[in-house]
Amino acid sequence: NAGVTQTPKFQVLKTGQSMTLQCAQDMNHNSMYWYRQDPGMGLRLIYYSASEGTTDKGEVPNGYNVSRLNKREFSLRLESAAPSQTSVYFCASSKTGAAETQYFGPGTRLLVL
Amino acid sequence: DAKTTQPNSMESNEEEPVHLPCNHSTISGTDYIHWYRQLPSQGPEYVIHGLTSNVNNRMASLAIAEDRKSSTLILHRATLRDAAVYYCILWSSNTGKLIFGQGTTLQVKP
Numbered sequence: 001n002a003g004v005t006q007t008p009k010f011q012v013l014k015t016g017q018s019m020t021l022q023c024a025q026d027m028n029h030n031s032m033y034w035y036r037q038d039p040g041m042g043l044r045l046i047y048y049s050a051s052e053g054t055t056d057k058g059e060v061p062n063g064y065n066v067s068r069l070n071k072r073e074f075s076l077r078l079e080s081a082a083p084s085q086t087s088v089y090f091c092a093s094s095k096t097g098a099a100e101t102q103y104f105g106p107g108t109r110l111l112v113l
Numbered sequence: 114d115a116k117t118t119q120p121n122s123m124e125s126n127e128e129e130p131v132h133l134p135c136n137h138s139t140i141s142g143t144d145y146i147h148w149y150r151q152l153p154s155q156g157p158e159y160v161i162h163g164l165t166s167n168v169n170n171r172m173a174s175l176a177i178a179e180d181r182k183s184s185t186l187i188l189h190r191a192t193l194r195d196a197a198v199y200y201c202i203l204w205s206s207n208t209g210k211l212i213f214g215q216g217t218t219l220q221v222k223p
Binding site for chain 2: 101104106
């Protein structure tokens with residue numbers, strides 16, 4: 001089992017460029033999440049998907065879109081990247097809601113110039 | 114959303130117990146108390162969670178105050194690999210979300 005995988009590991013973008021961060025889990029989990037972590041800070045929830053076919057906003061959804069492609073995959077899209085979106089992005093999954101253990105991926109480091 | 118308060122940093126000696134405190138005075142009756150830790154350059158890792166009763170697992174113990182307004186994560190014998198940021202988080206069944214604070218940075222000295 002690979003657990004939660006994220007691609008790419010690292011990306012540099014110019015302001016205004018778009019990109020999609022990919023996340024996949026092989027644990028047959030229903031719920032998936034996207035977080036961002038700025039330097040010296042805790043994680044903040046961007047979007048989550050409680051089950052296949054549903055998505056909901058978290059604390060900081062502005063500037064992002066998500067797609068729950070199937071049960072395994074949950075992608076995060078930046079349509080027009082801004083320097084304020086420079087951060088480390090973590091994907092996580094859990095069996096049901098967050099009362100269950102969340103399993104995190106290794107993260108994607110994004111730098112927007 | 115209910116908030117948690119943790120010390121910014123703590124130090125411990127290797128092989129000694131560590132008690133990491135967390136205050137959550139506005140906790141509601143259905144909020145679960147979760148602890149995660151984050152090693153340098155890694156994603157967070159689940160440690161333990163509980164609702165009302167104390168909990169033990171292979172990694173740690175969680176002691177929850179009777180009024181649930183505070184809790185303590187106990188690492189029984191700290192090792193150098195336990196050096197990490199420890200997050201005390203409340204999960205609300207109303208919102209279904211984990212809200213991370215800034216956590217406690219634990220340093221373990223040999």
